[in-house]
Amino acid sequence: MPRFGKRSRENLSTCHKDLQKVFNEVIKHVDCSVLEGHRDERTQEKLFSEGKTKVHYPMGRHNSKPSRAVDVVPYPVDWNDRERFHLFSGFVLGLARGMGITLRWGGDWNMNFEVDDNKFDDFPHFELR
């Protein structure tokens, strides 16, 4: 059974308890890494200037404490493997829903269950509604 590394556990600990619940279950089935939970002002503005987020601090869901968003990637990560991200997200979203938790994923912002109409892909990103 896969387990989170120290860094992933630390990052996940900055997240809302529902996100912790979901990903502590996900890791039992699929190896993955938690890249980021809470994000401070400096990091948020840096990512904004790089075009990696659309919102300024403190409007992002990563900016709240505890964080209402988390970035998680299947391990080992291959950033060019879109299909693997999609498979992973389907697993995460379904598992969360089974726990009564609805997540929004960065590959389907409008939550219409279509991925071709997604204008800003942020595949690692999952957030609470």
Ligand SMILES: [Zn+2]
């Ligand atoms: Zn994110």
